[in-house]
Amino acid sequence: xxxxxxxxxxxxxxxxxxxxxxxLQRAIGLSRHDAATPTLDDEARKALRDAYVRCxxxxxxxxxxxxxxFKHRFSRPYAQWLKGFPDFLWDARRxxxxxxxxxxxxxxxxxxNYPAYYRRTFHWQSDGYxxxxxxxxxxxxxEVLFLGAADAMRRQALARVLERQESNVGVQWLDVACxxxxxxxxxxxxxxxxxxxxxxxxxxxxxxxxxxxGHPSMRWKHxxxxxxxxxxxxxxxxxxxxxxHELPRRARFKALAEMLRVLRPGGLxxxxxxLQDSDAPRLAPLLRAFSRDFHEPFYxxxxxxxxxxxxxxxxxxxxxxxxxxxxTKIVTARRTxxxxxx
Ligand SMILES: C[S@@+](CC[C@H](N)C(=O)[O-])C[C@H]1O[C@@H](n2cnc3c(N)ncnc32)[C@H](O)[C@@H]1O
Numbered sequence: 001x002x003x004x005x006x007x008x009x010x011x012x013x014x015x016x017x018x019x020x021x022x023x024l025q026r027a028i029g030l031s032r033h034d035a036a037t038p039t040l041d042d043e044a045r046k047a048l049r050d051a052y053v054r055c056x057x058x059x060x061x062x063x064x065x066x067x068x069x070f071k072h073r074f075s076r077p078y079a080q081w082l083k084g085f086p087d088f089l090w091d092a093r094r095x096x097x098x099x100x101x102x103x104x105x106x107x108x109x110x111x112x113n114y115p116a117y118y119r120r121t122f123h124w125q126s127d128g129y130x131x132x133x134x135x136x137x138x139x140x141x142x143e144v145l146f147l148g149a150a151d152a153m154r155r156q157a158l159a160r161v162l163e164r165q166e167s168n169v170g171v172q173w174l175d176v177a178c179x180x181x182x183x184x185x186x187x188x189x190x191x192x193x194x195x196x197x198x199x200x201x202x203x204x205x206x207x208x209x210x211x212x213x214g215h216p217s218m219r220w221k222h223x224x225x226x227x228x229x230x231x232x233x234x235x236x237x238x239x240x241x242x243x244x245h246e247l248p249r250r251a252r253f254k255a256l257a258e259m260l261r262v263l264r265p266g267g268l269x270x271x272x273x274x275l276q277d278s279d280a281p282r283l284a285p286l287l288r289a290f291s292r293d294f295h296e297p298f299y300x301x302x303x304x305x306x307x308x309x310x311x312x313x314x315x316x317x318x319x320x321x322x323x324x325x326x327x328t329k330i331v332t333a334r335r336t337x338x339x340x341x342x
Pocket of ligand 1: 118129142176177178179180181182183199200201202205223224225226240241242243246
């Protein structure tokens with residue numbers, strides 16, 4: 001009975017999320033189509049639709065295995081989104097203007113101390129990653145972009161770790177580039193006995209994360225993924241969700257190397273990010289357009305440089321597994337306890 005009620009509410013909420021996201025995509029011109037936008041063929045469209053539905057069904061199936069599926073499924077910050085909706089709409093105009101001018105260097109002067117690649121309005125988003133106002137719009141914008149499936153994709157990533165983890169008691173989990181704290185808070189909700197630390201380069205996003213998702217058991221750290229402020233082997237799980245596609249190649253592999261360094265032998269690495277060209281050749285036109293339409297200057301290189309060969313070549317890693325959830329690739333790998341035996 002309880003599960004039947006869950007499924008009804010789940011279906012209603014997901015349908016509403018899809019309709020709102022789809023309508024907003026059209027209204028604010030997110031899904032721009034012009035002569036320069038390559039279109040997907042019918043088969044690719046169907047594959048994309050099927051992947052969307054499969055991801056939502058897999059999410060519902062996973063939620064069914066959890067103690068409190070309601071708590072996970074309906075944890076979106078609805079009140080915060082409702083409050084921020086007028087601002088999101090108002091800002092969409094500025095985003096559209098910035099996009100049509102191709103203007104991405106509008107970050108505040110205090111951004112001078114940050115790496116050059118970071119001092120830009122990624123996704124054309126106002127203030128880049130430098131203000132709490134930008135943080136307040138971020139999760140809503142991501143759900144609009146992914147047609148209401150962003151949380152479902154993140155939960156699929158979480159599920160991949162939990163199913164490979166024997167016990168959660170006392171586990172130290174570092175979420176690198178935690179952004180607004182959405183994924184870190186999912187980890188805590190799913191397993192309150194895990195100690196979660198969220199790290200990000202944006203002080204403003206961290207303030208927002210603490211305010212909206214903060215819990216006494218969670219820690220937040222201002223830091224750079226390319227120089228993690230922790231000793232070797234400090235964490236049982238290290239995750240990074242939607243970070244790598246935003247980094248130039250050198251920084252991308254430096255960040256991965258840092259994640260491995262702070263992972264203890266036997267610990268788990270989780271990387272969830274966009275599909276790459278080799279994962280879905282049919283979607284290549286969509287992936288190409290994303291780089292241009294959402295101001296993601298390093299995304300093309302990310303798509304063309306598969307992560308798995310690099311991970312498989314690390315003597316400290318074993319059992320590299322890859323899965324997909326809609327447009328997200330989820331990679332997990334275990335740090336070896338004895339690299340000599342690999
Ligand atoms: C696309 S957002 C992803 C946020 C979040 N993980 C999610 O699931 O939505 C990218 C995040 O990476 C952070 N970031 C970018 N470069 C970073 C770096 N070198 N070190 C730490 N965080 C970084 C940004 O501040 C931003 O919060």
